[in-house]
Amino acid sequence: xxxxxxxxxxxxxxxxxxxxxxxxxxxxxxxxxxxxxxxxxxxxxxxxxxxxxxxxxxxxxxxxxxxxxxxxxxxxxxxxxxxxxxxxxxxxxxxxxxxxxxxxxxxxxxxxxxxxxxxxxxxxxxxxxxxxxxxxxxxxxxxxxxxxxxxxxxxxxxxxxxxxxxxxxxxxxxxxxxxxxxxxxxxxxxxxxxxxxxxxxxxxxxxxxxxxxxxxxxxxxxxxxxxxxxxxxxxxxxxxxxxxxxxxxxxxxxxxxxxxxxxxxxxxxxxxxx
Amino acid sequence: xxxxxxxxxxxxxxxxxxxxxxxxxxxxxxxxxxxxxxxxxxxxxxxxxxxxxxxxxxxxxxxxxxxxxxxxxxxxxxxxxxxxxxxxxxxxxxxxxxxxxxxxxxxxxxxxxxxxxxxxxxxxxxxxxxxxxxxxxxxxxxxxxxxxxxxxxxxxxxxxxxxxxxxxxxxxxxxxxxxxxxxxxxxxxxxxxxxxxxxxxxxxxxxxxxxxxxxxxxxxxxxxxxxxxxxxxxxxxxxxxxxxxxxxxxxxxxxxxxxxxxxxxxxxxxxxxxxxxxxxxxxxxxxxxxxxxxxxxx
Numbered sequence: 075x076x077x078x079x080x081x082x083x084x085x086x087x088x089x090x091x092x093x094x095x096x097x098x099x100x101x102x103x104x105x106x107x108x109x110x111x112x113x114x115x116x117x118x119x120x121x122x123x124x125x126x127x128x129x130x131x132x133x134x135x136x137x138x139x140x141x142x143x144x145x146x147x148x149x150x151x152x153x154x155x156x157x158x159x160x161x162x163x164x165x166x167x168x169x170x171x172x173x174x175x176x177x178x179x180x181x182x183x184x185x186x187x188x189x190x191x192x193x194x195x196x197x198x199x200x201x202x203x204x205x206x207x208x209x210x211x212x213x214x215x216x217x218x219x220x221x222x223x224x225x226x227x228x229x230x231x232x233x234x235x236x237x238x239x240x241x242x243x244x245x246x247x248x249x250x251x252x253x254x255x256x257x258x259x260x261x262x263x264x265x266x267x268x269x270x271x272x273x274x275x276x277x278x279x280x281x282x283x284x285x286x287x288x289x290x291x292x293x294x295x296x297x298x299x300x301x302x303x304x305x306x307x308x309x310x311x312x313x314x315x316x317x318x319x320x321x322x323x324x325x326x327x328x329x330x331x332x333x334x335x336x337x338x339x340x341x342x343x344x345x346x347x348x
Numbered sequence: 349x350x351x352x353x354x355x356x357x358x359x360x361x362x363x364x365x366x367x368x369x370x371x372x373x374x375x376x377x378x379x380x381x382x383x384x385x386x387x388x389x390x391x392x393x394x395x396x397x398x399x400x401x402x403x404x405x406x407x408x409x410x411x412x413x414x415x416x417x418x419x420x421x422x423x424x425x426x427x428x429x430x431x432x433x434x435x436x437x438x439x440x441x442x443x444x445x446x447x448x449x450x451x452x453x454x455x456x457x458x459x460x461x462x463x464x465x466x467x468x469x470x471x472x473x474x475x476x477x478x479x480x481x482x483x484x485x486x487x488x489x490x491x492x493x494x495x496x497x498x499x500x501x502x503x504x505x506x507x508x509x510x511x512x513x514x515x516x517x518x519x520x521x522x523x524x525x526x527x528x529x530x531x532x533x534x535x536x537x538x539x540x541x542x543x544x545x546x547x548x549x550x551x552x553x554x555x556x557x558x559x560x561x562x563x564x565x566x567x568x569x570x571x572x573x574x575x576x577x578x579x580x581x582x583x584x585x586x587x588x589x590x591x592x593x594x595x596x597x598x599x600x601x602x603x604x605x606x607x608x609x610x611x612x613x614x615x616x617x618x619x620x621x622x623x624x625x626x627x628x629x630x631x632x633x634x635x636x637x638x639x640x641x642x643x644x645x646x
Contacts, residue, residue: 083445083446083447086442086445086447087447089438089439089442090439090442090443090447090453093439093457094453094456094457096516097456097457097459097460097516097520098456098459100471100472100475100482100516101459101463101471103471103474103475103482104470104471104474107474115480116480118480118485118489119474119480119481119482119485120482120485120486120489159365159366159369160366162362162365162366163362163363163365163366165362166359166362166363170351170355170359172356172359176637176641178363178367180634180637181370181375182366182367182370184374184630184633184634185370185373185374187573187625187629187630187633188374188378188622188625188630189573189576189577189598189618189621189622189625190577191577191579191597191598191601191602191617191618191621192378192381192618192619192621192622192625193373193374193377193378193381193618194381194601194602194605194618195380195381195384195605195611195614195615195618196376196377196380196381196384197373197377199380200377216373218369219369219370219372219373219374220373222365222366222369222370223370223374226366245351245355250354250355250358251355251358251359251362252358252362255362276462279464280463280464280465280466281464282464282465282466282579282580283579283580283602287602287606298464298466299466301466301467301470302466302469302470302584305470305473305584312474312480315470315474316470316471316474318470319466319467319470319471320467322464322466322467323462323463323464323466323467326462326463326464327459327462327463329462330455330458330459330461330462331455331459334451334454334455334458337458337462338454338458338524338528341461341521341524341525342524342525342528
């Protein structure tokens with residue numbers, strides 16, 4: 075009986091490992107090519123590099139440095155602003171219900187479910203009108219605005235678990251709304267900010283469509299767009315394209331691996347409650 | 349709670365930034381886009397004049413590519429969901445057994461989700477290349493030359509190849525949501541079932557999986573949302589080709605608008621996409637919220 079169980083429980087690992095191989099194999103192929111010289115590519119994508127080299131990376135990073143900085147600036151700013159706005163908005167919707175507040179909340183979070191294509195044309199026209207077209211600032215503004223629905227939803231869910239009595243007694247003591255936020259909710263919010271911030275940062279860093287539509291040229295492009303342009307040109311060989319893809323997505327992969335628990339929380343909060 | 353005037357004013361101030369941003373970027377832009385869809389602004393420089401339903405008539409009755417894009421968007425959505433949901437459930441059930449290194453598996457399964465769609469697209473175009481590409485090279489190395497496929501260059505296979513990229517990217521997410529759903533089944537229920545002598549198969553079939561309806565709705569909504577809007581894969585892998593065999597709404601809208609400068613038509617397509625998302629995503633979301641509010645009041 076015991077032996078049978080052991081074999082049975084060993085069998086479970088087979089499908090689990092096959093899945094790991096399916097998920098990781100393409101990434102291995104990508105990395106493998108990125109460590110080769112251009113001449114080595116023709117020996118076939120599955121041959122290991124004879125001597126792993128970073129030439130492809132140094133070539134790719136030369137073209138990608140400015141977009142990397144643009145992406146860092148864009149993602150950090152838009153994450154910070156949209157998280158803060160989500161926090162104060164979610165705080166009100168969670169603790170200070172008024173007539174129509176449920177409807178207003180719903181109207182705000184619906185923004186999360188609207189496909190970006192549905193507002194893309196006015197977005198470009200608007201950025202042109204206010205003179206921000208083709209700037210990283212236009213991306214900060216856009217990502218902030220489209221981040222607010224989800225950050226609001228996440229923070230409202232987060233604050234819903236704070237007991238209402240805390241507010242009631244604070245109000246009786248004569249505290250006003252900003253004071254209660256500052257002295258009770260903001261200190262309680264640090265784990266919330268971590269979850270929401272990481273959720274936002276990873277999404278914004280990886281976003282492509284807004285970057286493609288709102289920017290032209292390397293001085294304003296985010297990294298996703300710059301990397302996709304590598305593929306379009308015949309100048310860059312596949313080892314460089316692969317290296318570029320690795321560079322572009324590495325920050326988020328590292329965040330996922332190191333902060334997996336926060337990522338999981340964000341993914342589950344952002345979806346299950348929605 | 350009774351609020352004094354000062355606090356009412358603070359509520360207004362606290363809600364103002366969100367309302368202004370979402371009001372402008374979502375509701376004003378949506379209406380603006382719908383307005384453009386009723387104009388003949390279909391060449392650059394020309395400020396559109398009102399033309400009624402002309403753009404809609406054009407796409408629905410005179411544009412076979414648009415009709416194809418609708419069909420292919422639906423095919424992609426259905427295939428994507430039909431593969432991803434069962435895969436997610438199955439993996440989650442497997443992980444629910446006594447498995448060592450659960451966290452490691454979970455991390456590995458979620459890594460594809462961390463990839464930007466652009467990096468995935470680049471990686472998969474390298475995988476799918478007919479001659480020097482990874483998949484066909486592996487097949488040749490294994491002397492399985494016959495199994496080598498044209499993948500993205502074939503009108504029969506390209507759409508399916510793109511679906512597989514979607515599955516690769518999102519199945520870890522489905523697994524995560526189902527896994528958390530399965531692990532939150534109350535232990536009392538499982539204990540009671542064990543006392544009753546339920547087999548492992550029955551445990552999942554009769555008890556655990558029927559409780560996963562909320563998880564299914566969650567995953568379904570997200571997959572629907574992404575299959576409608578994700579443009580990066582198609583744009584970077586095939587740009588709708590070969591011979592329009594992978595053209596989908598998100599990609600076609602972009603091409604018509606920004607490559608052909610036909611803003612009126614592009615706005616009509618984007619309005620159609622909006623109506624589609626209202627139908628399949630926004631109405632269910634609103635319904636679930638109304639149910640929640642009503643449930644909360646009781």
